[in-house]
Every structure is written in structure tokens, then in C-alpha cells.
Amino acid sequence: MITLLTYPPAFGQFSGSPFCIKAAHLLNLSGLRWTREDTLDPRMMPHQKLPVIRAEDQLIADSDMIRSYLEAQGAAFDHGLTEMDKSTSRAFIRMAEEHLYFHIVLDRWEDDLAWPAIRETYFASVPRPLRRLVANRVRRKILSAMQVQGLGRFTPAERLARLEPDLEAIVTRLWQNRFLFGETPSAADASVGPMLSAAISSPGETALSSRIRENAVLMGYIDRVEQMLGDRRAA
Ligand SMILES: N[C@@H](CCC(=O)N[C@@H](CS)C(=O)NCC(=O)O)C(=O)O
Numbered sequence: 001m002i003t004l005l006t007y008p009p010a011f012g013q014f015s016g017s018p019f020c021i022k023a024a025h026l027l028n029l030s031g032l033r034w035t036r037e038d039t040l041d042p043r044m045m046p047h048q049k050l051p052v053i054r055a056e057d058q059l060i061a062d063s064d065m066i067r068s069y070l071e072a073q074g075a076a077f078d079h080g081l082t083e084m085d086k087s088t089s090r091a092f093i094r095m096a097e098e099h100l101y102f103h104i105v106l107d108r109w110e111d112d113l114a115w116p117a118i119r120e121t122y123f124a125s126v127p128r129p130l131r132r133l134v135a136n137r138v139r140r141k142i143l144s145a146m147q148v149q150g151l152g153r154f155t156p157a158e159r160l161a162r163l164e165p166d167l168e169a170i171v172t173r174l175w176q177n178r179f180l181f182g183e184t185p186s187a188a189d190a191s192v193g194p195m196l197s198a199a200i201s202s203p204g205e206t207a208l209s210s211r212i213r214e215n216a217v218l219m220g221y222i223d224r225v226e227q228m229l230g231d232r233r234a235a
Contacts, residue, residue, distance in 0.1 A: 001033050003054040008038040010121045011201040018194040019063045023051035025190035030075035040125040077187035085181050089188040095166055096195040102151045104198050107206040109142045117203035160207040171217050193225025
């Protein structure tokens, strides 16, 4: 039995982390038996991040390495895709995880109105007298990393303009398909779906969440991907 080490449910989602939700989708799609173990503290993990899976007494960190492990066990996430589609799928995964994701980070950690909900959710395991201190320190670290990464220097309007072509690219693929690469889910859906879900479930309303919510194609897609988690979807 594989164990997914994940952040707990948050904001109505399987987990507060879209990468943990991605890992849950990959595990589901693999058909292997798995269970979840929740933690808010990733410091003992190989990369000090989650998700991680425990399988055959080893810890496998990083959702991409989890994917490789599951493929080595026989999972075929992109079964039936052409080589051209597989290469496009790789680009969509990177677009979601290396671009869309950082907008979600900013929406969650930068906005003063969203901050109390984020602090009380992410730092729930820190004793109350220390919580603000610890949470504020981590917040400063993340916001300074976002300055270095670059997106932290954009205004909200500039950020939305930068996201627009990405969202249009996703919508274009969904005009004729239930999922990004056809009628059945593939690896790209496990990455893109959770990022869109995370964007609309972040506390408070953001330019990104409003933009997604007003698009019926994206909202229908988010719902279809969330349903892939079946009973595990409920938070
Ligand atoms: N590349 C990693 C990203 C995982 C990741 O960024 N996890 C975040 C939560 S969404 C985390 O655990 N952050 C804790 C930290 O950076 O201290 C993957 O694909 O699994």
C-alpha cells in the first residue's frame, strides 16, 4: 500500500497544496491502492516539501518523481496520446506548475485580506502564542523569494495580463474535449486541474479567481477534474 504524505484538506479542497492534489490524481489514475497521511510540517521530508509518497519503505519526494515511480510500476498516464500531444502535455504541465502556481502563491501570501485565513490554516499546528511570529517570518521569506522569482514585482493588473494567454491556451484545448487531451484524463489534467481549483479556492476574491469563475469552460473542466477524486474529493 502506498501512503501519500500530504498537507491536510483546506479551502474545500483535498489539500491546501495543488501539488498534493496532483499526486492524489496520479495515484488514483494509476489504479494502485493508496492511503493518505496528513501533516502540516514537511521539515523531515527529503526536499522539505510535500507531496511525498511512502512506498516499499522509501520516501519519494516531488510530484514529478512520484509520477516516474508510478510509471515504473506500470501506470500509463498518457496512454493513447500521440508523441506530439505528449510534448504539448509536458509544456502545459510546466505552464501550470511553474507559472500559474506562483500567481496562486502571491494570491495567498501577499494579500493582507487573505492572510489571516492563510495563517490560521497553514500554521494551525504552531501553538497559538507563537503562531503570528512564525507565520510572519515564513511570509516574509516567501514574499522575498517571489521578488527574486520576479512575479512579485508585477502589479495585479500586469499579473492578470500575463495569465490571460495561459488561460486562453487551456480553454482552446477544452473547446472540443472534456479533458486537455481527449475524453479521458491524462497527466496534464492532474497538474492543470488542481492549479485552477487552487486559484478559485484561495481565500478572498482575486483577479485570477474572478477571471476563472466567469468562464464556463474552465469551471466545467475544474468540476470534472475534481470529480476524478471521487470520495476522496471531500474536504
Ligand atoms: N516541485 C514540487 C513542488 C512541491 C511544493 O512546492 N510544495 C509546497 C506546497 S504547494 C511545499 O511543500 N512548500 C513548503 C516549503 O517550501 O517550505 C512538486 O512537484 O512536488
